[in-house]
Amino acid sequence: MNDYRRIADLVAEDIASGRLRPGDRLPPQRAFARRRRIAPSTAGRVYAELVRRGLVVGEVGRGTFVRAAPPPSGRALAEPATAAPVNLELNYPVMDGQSELLGNALTPLLRPDVLADATRTAPAAGTPRAREAVAALLARECGGGQSGAWSPAPDRILFTGNARQAIAGALASLSRPGGRVGVESLTYPLVKEIAERLSVTLVPLASDEEGILPAALETAHRRAPLSALYVQPTLHNPTSLTTTGRRRQELADAVRHLGLPVVEDRIWSFLHTDAPPPLAAYAPERTYVVDGLSKRVAPGLTVGFLVLPMPMPMPMPMPMPVPTAVQTPVPVPVPVPASAGAPGTGSGGGHVAATLRSGGWTASRFALEAAVRWIEDGVVDRLVAAKRADAARRQRLVAEHLDGFAVRADPYGYYVWWELPPPWRADTFTAAAAERGIAVTPGSAFAVGPGAAPDAVRLGLASAPPPDLAAALRTLAEAARHG
Numbered sequence: 001m002n003d004y005r006r007i008a009d010l011v012a013e014d015i016a017s018g019r020l021r022p023g024d025r026l027p028p029q030r031a032f033a034r035r036r037r038i039a040p041s042t043a044g045r046v047y048a049e050l051v052r053r054g055l056v057v058g059e060v061g062r063g064t065f066v067r068a069a070p071p072p073s074g075r076a077l078a079e080p081a082t083a084a085p086v087n088l089e090l091n092y093p094v095m096d097g098q099s100e101l102l103g104n105a106l107t108p109l110l111r112p113d114v115l116a117d118a119t120r121t122a123p124a125a126g127t128p129r130a131r132e133a134v135a136a137l138l139a140r141e142c143g144g145g146q147s148g149a150w151s152p153a154p155d156r157i158l159f160t161g162n163a164r165q166a167i168a169g170a171l172a173s174l175s176r177p178g179g180r181v182g183v184e185s186l187t188y189p190l191v192k193e194i195a196e197r198l199s200v201t202l203v204p205l206a207s208d209e210e211g212i213l214p215a216a217l218e219t220a221h222r223r224a225p226l227s228a229l230y231v232q233p234t235l236h237n238p239t240s241l242t243t244t245g246r247r248r249q250e251l252a253d254a255v256r257h258l259g260l261p262v263v264e265d266r267i268w269s270f271l272h273t274d275a276p277p278p279l280a281a282y283a284p285e286r287t288y289v290v291d292g293l294s295k296r297v298a299p300g301l302t303v304g305f306l307v308l309p310m311p312m313p314m315p316m317p318m319p320m321p322v323p324t325a326v327q328t329p330v331p332v333p334v335p336v337p338a339s340a341g342a343p344g345t346g347s348g349g350g351h352v353a354a355t356l357r358s359g360g361w362t363a364s365r366f367a368l369e370a371a372v373r374w375i376e377d378g379v380v381d382r383l384v385a386a387k388r389a390d391a392a393r394r395q396r397l398v399a400e401h402l403d404g405f406a407v408r409a410d411p412y413g414y415y416v417w418w419e420l421p422p423p424w425r426a427d428t429f430t431a432a433a434a435e436r437g438i439a440v441t442p443g444s445a446f447a448v449g450p451g452a453a454p455d456a457v458r459l460g461l462a463s464a465p466p467p468d469l470a471a472a473l474r475t476l477a478e479a480a481r482h483g
């Protein structure tokens with residue numbers, strides 16, 4: 001049995017029958033996973049599902065407990081997560097008429113001779129046409145061009161099944177088991193699971209309102225060397241923070257000084273039309289950009305992109321320095337050998353491509369061919385424009401219904417971070433929302449490392465139809481005010 005919802009049903013039965021009583025503590029997730037012979041990540045999903053159903057509450061540092069309140073109705077007990085009436089947890093936007101647009105662009109792919117090609121395998125570097133199409137898309141969105149902000153070279157692009165696989169591939173090739181990767185102290189939850197699977201420790205780094213503090217990065221690296229930094233500088237999920245241009249420059253200086261590679265996750269960045277250039281523009285020789293089509297288009301037929309750092313020319317031999325009494329150490333950028341061979345194979349690209357291959361993380365050729373058609377036919381640009389407008393509309397609903405609460409949001413973003421009014425705690429509020437048929441994500445899902453998780457929830461605005469979203473926001477505001 002590997003469906004986490006069925007396992008959650010079994011625990012729910014134990015609670016309903018009294019075998020597990022209010023206040024009982026569930027075993028730690030790892031012990032639960034061992035006992036049920038499931039992966040720790042599946043155990044995590046079982047526990048999240050039980051929180052969602054309002055049956056248990058998780059207390060950071062203490063464990064997970066059966067709720068003292070009477071369990072909710074039988075319907076809630078049996079309901080799978082995907083059938084939650086209003087899902088503010090899953091966050092994939094879909095536009096009206098999207099399927100027609102996508103389908104029309106796919107028609108030429110279905111010709112037998114074209115399909116024969118589209119169903120072959122594809123290497124991690126995809127096809128020349130796919131690399132050109134994606135390079136042009138990213139350059140358009142990042143103000144790229146001859147004198148533009150960022151314009152990736154087509155031969156630096158690799159393809160994965162989705163952005164999560166690009167993150168996994170990048171981290172697997174940059175860090176060994178036992179390694180340490182710096183991240184924002186609140187981060188995309190799946191990065192936590194990916195790191196656990198790779199036996200990599202995530203090191204939370206403090207931020208201020210401009211982004212990660214370079215001093216926090218330097219201190220963490222000095223304590224024990226980091227192997228990489230994973231960041232979301234634009235529309236950070238969950239807080240919506242966009243790192244300022246000044247801080248991007250400071251971070252670029254810091255990673256260069258420390259010799260660290262950076263994984264820049266830009267899956268949500270397409271929404272922002274006036275963010276500073278990607279971190280990759282500030283530290284091109286060490287930044288791996290993660291992006292993909294799952295948010296721009298759809299998660300069920302998507303590809304992820306992993307843009308490799310630009311090769312740095314080998315430094316010219318330096319004249320011998322004249323010895324002086326006191327030598328100040330000068331930070332030296334770590335040189336990367338110039339690109340050679342097939343696309344995506346130079347500058348460490350061969351290693352990354354091999355990691356993607358051996359991890360089973362390369363894109364399917366059909367998805368790649370579909371992506372090429374959608375990009376070349378302008379379908380992606382149209383969906384991007386529609387989704388930007390849609391996100392702005394949904395943010396206006398939040399501004400209207402959650403007025404007066406401490407909500408961190410960006411008018412370009414598809415989520416908001418709601419710091420709950422006391423005495424609410426994130427897990428009990430999540431349970432209260434679930435009782436009202438609304439799935440939200442508690443702050444603990446995003447928190448890295450020990451320490452109290454914030455009493456905040458993330459509301460994903462993308463998936464629910466706007467009238468349902470508005471009703472859910474009204475219900476949640478009411479619950480937050482009156483308990």
Ligand SMILES: Cc1ncc(COP(=O)(O)O)c(C=O)c1O
Pocket residue numbers: 091162163164165188232237265267268292293294295299302304
């Ligand atoms: C920050 C971030 N990165 C990556 C992903 C995953 O993208 P994909 O579905 O392409 O794997 C998400 C999905 O929500 C995300 O929020």
